[in-house]
Amino acid sequence: MRSSQSRRETPNRKRSPKPAYDRGLDLLARRPHFAAELAAKLGQRGYEAAEVESAIERLTAAGHLNEGETAHILVRSLKRRGYGRRRLELDLRRRGADETAAHAALEAVDDEDELERAVAVAARFRSTHPSRDAAALARHLERRGFLPRTIGTVVFDSAGTG
Numbered sequence: 001m002r003s004s005q006s007r008r009e010t011p012n013r014k015r016s017p018k019p020a021y022d023r024g025l026d027l028l029a030r031r032p033h034f035a036a037e038l039a040a041k042l043g044q045r046g047y048e049a050a051e052v053e054s055a056i057e058r059l060t061a062a063g064h065l066n067e068g069e070t071a072h073i074l075v076r077s078l079k080r081r082g083y084g085r086r087r088l089e090l091d092l093r094r095r096g097a098d099e100t101a102a103h104a105a106l107e108a109v110d111d112e113d114e115l116e117r118a119v120a121v122a123a124r125f126r127s128t129h130p131s132r133d134a135a136a137l138a139r140h141l142e143r144r145g146f147l148p149r150t151i152g153t154v155v156f157d158s159a160g161t162g
Contacts, residue, residue, distance in 0.1 A: 067101035
């Protein structure tokens with residue numbers, strides 16, 4: 001009986017939906033978003049295209065939505081988690097980063113930095129999978145998004161030390 005009462009009460013409660021701008025702020029409070037990503041989420045929530053576009057413009061003008069900063073945050077986060085350049089590029093593209101912001105964020109990823117991360121990932125892999133061969137390590141590094149030249153360097157240079 002109680003559940004039927006709550007079902008009857010719910011339709012009587014009319015709440016006005018939040019404007020797209022406010023919903024965008026809510027989403028940005030949780031984590032940074034790219035403009036394309038935020039627009040897609042707002043569209044999925046039923047907001048009209050014109051309202052979404054206006055909200056994105058206002059959020060950008062107010063400094064809440066910053067493509068460059070979001071791209072740098074994403075790259076730093078993925079680097080800390082042991083991902084390679086290819087994965088960084090794919091995630092930026094998948095999430096809708098604009099080309100300029102993505103390019104600027106990826107400039108911070110140099111070959112030495114990439115190699116250091118790959119060596120660290122390889123060391124963790126070897127410590128948790130001591131019986132796995134070099135091919136398994138190479139596949140693991142590839143799945144993590146490291147470039148073939150980096151994988152070759154890590155696997156070849158450390159083949160005799162594992």
